[in-house]
Amino acid sequence: MIEIEGITKRYDATTVVDDVSMVIEPRTVCVIVGTSGSGKTTLLRMINRLVEPTAGVIKLDGNDNRSLPGYELRRSIGYAIQGHGLFPHRTVAQNIATVPVLLGWDKDRIKSRVEELMTLYQLDPEAYGPRYPHELSGGQQQRVGVARALAAEPNVLLMDEPFGALDPIIRTKAQEDLLAIQKRFGTTIILVTHDMEEAVHMGDKIAVMDSGKLVQYAKPEEILARPASAFVETLVGASEKPFRLLSLGRVRDAVEKGTAEGEAIPGDASQRDALAELLWSGRPALPVKDEDGKPLGRVTVDGLVKRAARPA
Amino acid sequence: MKAWLPSLLRLALVVLLVAFVTNPGWFEPLLKPLTENNAPAIYNQGSLLTLTLLHLRTVLIATVAATIVAVALAILVTRPAGAEFLPLSRSLVNIGQTFPPVAVLALAVPAVGFGEKPTLIALFLYGLLPIFENALTGLTTLPGNVMEAARGAGMTGWQRLIRVELPLSAPVILGGIRLSVVISLATATIGSTVAAKTLGEVIIAGLLSNNLAFVLQGGLIVAALAVLIYDGLSAIERYTARRMGQATGD
Ligand SMILES: Nc1ncnc2c1ncn2[C@@H]1O[C@H](COP(=O)(O)OP(=O)(O)OP(=O)(O)O)[C@@H](O)[C@H]1O
Numbered sequence: 017m018i019e020i021e022g023i024t025k026r027y028d029a030t031t032v033v034d035d036v037s038m039v040i041e042p043r044t045v046c047v048i049v050g051t052s053g054s055g056k057t058t059l060l061r062m063i064n065r066l067v068e069p070t071a072g073v074i075k076l077d078g079n080d081n082r083s084l085p086g087y088e089l090r091r092s093i094g095y096a097i098q099g100h101g102l103f104p105h106r107t108v109a110q111n112i113a114t115v116p117v118l119l120g121w122d123k124d125r126i127k128s129r130v131e132e133l134m135t136l137y138q139l140d141p142e143a144y145g146p147r148y149p150h151e152l153s154g155g156q157q158q159r160v161g162v163a164r165a166l167a168a169e170p171n172v173l174l175m176d177e178p179f180g181a182l183d184p185i186i187r188t189k190a191q192e193d194l195l196a197i198q199k200r201f202g203t204t205i206i207l208v209t210h211d212m213e214e215a216v217h218m219g220d221k222i223a224v225m226d227s228g229k230l231v232q233y234a235k236p237e238e239i240l241a242r243p244a245s246a247f248v249e250t251l252v253g254a255s256e257k258p259f260r261l262l263s264l265g266r267v268r269d270a271v272e273k274g275t276a277e278g279e280a281i282p283g284d285a286s287q288r289d290a291l292a293e294l295l296w297s298g299r300p301a302l303p304v305k306d307e308d309g310k311p312l313g314r315v316t317v318d319g320l321v322k323r324a325a326r327p328a
Numbered sequence: 329m330k331a332w333l334p335s336l337l338r339l340a341l342v343v344l345l346v347a348f349v350t351n352p353g354w355f356e357p358l359l360k361p362l363t364e365n366n367a368p369a370i371y372n373q374g375s376l377l378t379l380t381l382l383h384l385r386t387v388l389i390a391t392v393a394a395t396i397v398a399v400a401l402a403i404l405v406t407r408p409a410g411a412e413f414l415p416l417s418r419s420l421v422n423i424g425q426t427f428p429p430v431a432v433l434a435l436a437v438p439a440v441g442f443g444e445k446p447t448l449i450a451l452f453l454y455g456l457l458p459i460f461e462n463a464l465t466g467l468t469t470l471p472g473n474v475m476e477a478a479r480g481a482g483m484t485g486w487q488r489l490i491r492v493e494l495p496l497s498a499p500v501i502l503g504g505i506r507l508s509v510v511i512s513l514a515t516a517t518i519g520s521t522v523a524a525k526t527l528g529e530v531i532i533a534g535l536l537s538n539n540l541a542f543v544l545q546g547g548l549i550v551a552a553l554a555v556l557i558y559d560g561l562s563a564i565e566r567y568t569a570r571r572m573g574q575a576t577g578d
């Protein structure tokens with residue numbers, strides 16, 4: 017659990033983060049959104065003390081984050097940034113091993129951890145381990161950056177626009193991979209993004225920042241349904257709201273009894289994808305199947321449209 | 329140009345240089361036409377090999393000392409605690425450079441006497457600036473997100489310096505050392521005016537006795553050394569830079 021209590025950061029006279037308080041539950045994903053310069057990065061960097069707050073306390077599992085020297089604290093917290101920041105003079109394997117080496121893990125443990133992470137990220141350790149970062153594609157570099165952040169099995173992972181530089185397809189893949197890993201290791205993730213789509217998709221909760229202040233901190237459904245201010249409303253994008261809402265739900269939760277013709281859609285797909293498929297193919301209903309291909313029922317345009325309406 | 333041609337030329341130069349300093353007699357017929365009045369064509373007041381080695385030793389000592397001091401200084405002034413010394417150290421090192429080496433020699437002799445010492449002082453002062461400037465450039469232009477990642481991973485200031493900052497600025501620092509060595513190789517010749525044992529002795533003897541052959545052989549050995557060392561250091565530089573995926577400088 018991360019408790020942020022009355023955190024303020026001032027540079028000279030300018031207040032960059034203004035009295036922010038929030039609690040991030042363990043094993044959840046908290047996404048921080050806001051316009052450029054609203055203080056997202058500064059807030060994030062105060063958690064691992066790359067920036068020291070002017071006032072306030074941050075507690076990790078009940079312990080003040082100032083109870084350890086900064087560098088020791090940072091070894092226990094994963095940190096991934098935009099543009100990955102890989103060490104260009106070190107191989108992929110050495111990059112991933114950075115924090116375990118600092119922590120003094122023994123060789124075998126480091127080796128097996130690096131291999132585990134590389135395999136998890138679909139990078140063959142034999143082929144990619146000895147390469148230098150510049151010999152990888154942008155998407156691969158980004159994965160190595162996240163693998164490095166995860167290497168010492170941190171409970172908390174801070175990510176500052178980690179997917180910012182990726183093309184949409186790789187980006188979606190990277191988001192899915194991250195969510196899968198988050199589930200698997202139970203990591204608490206705090207992720208900064210500019211992309212509302214990403215926020216709604218990834219976040220258990222979304223924190224909206226505006227000129228240093230935390231203006232709303234709530235579940236994505238709540239943010240979409242009841243934006244706390246005109247600012248949040250604009251950020252969410254008024255015309256996108258119904259689709260964002262649908263993107264939160266899975267098809268299996270919108271299944272109705274009955275059958276339909278044509279190619280079935282998997283129950284895990286988002287309701288938004290189902291609606292898009294329905295509209296595009298001009299059909300009123302789609303069959304739904306589960307992972308084993310067993311029919312679950314169908315989704316209909318009418319049913320989905322009802323779900324896209326503003327929640328009561 | 330064929331890729332192997334430069335290597336072949338280098339190899340030929342090495343072979344020629346070694347042959348010349350170890351067996352200068354072989355080359356006598358080539359140099360004889362440059363002499364008058366039956367003067368000796370090959371330097372005869374000492375061994376060329378010994379002078380070459382001493383010349384190299386002088387340059388090596390001066391360069392190592394200059395590298396240690398310049399890099400240490402650059403590290404110091406790029407730490408938060410030393411930032412205020414940046415302007416001071418810059419001007420100190422600049423003075424070292426603008427002061428003509430001959431003047432340094434003239435001033436150093438009364439203080440430390442004749443011989444190798446005043447030469448070492450002059451070469452040391454002269455070699456500081458290129459190394460310091462390059463080290464400063466290297467240490468202040470490190471990619472921001474890499475440094476951010478190093479800090480974020482929990483490296484201490486010392487670990488960042490050793491594991492990230494110095495390796496990343498190594499190619500630029502090496503560039504400074506290379507410049508410094510080449511300048512020193514040439515400048516060391518004037519050390520012979522204050523009785524340092526360098527190849528300058530050969531050139532000066534040639535000038536005094538009007539023997540063009542001496543001047544030429546002294547100059548050529550220095551030039552060959554400079555070319556080979558410049559080349560070798562460039563290769564190391566390119567290798568370290570290439571490993572990091574940086575564009576090569578030259
Ligand atoms: N070291 C610093 N000194 C002075 N001002 C700073 C410093 N770091 C950040 N700021 C200012 O604080 C404000 C918030 O910066 P921050 O990087 O937290 O914004 P952000 O929300 O992450 O923006 P972006 O979305 O563009 O990354 C900006 O106006 C920035 O100029």
Ligand SMILES: [Mg+2]
Binds near residue numbers: 056057058176
């Ligand atoms: Mg930012």
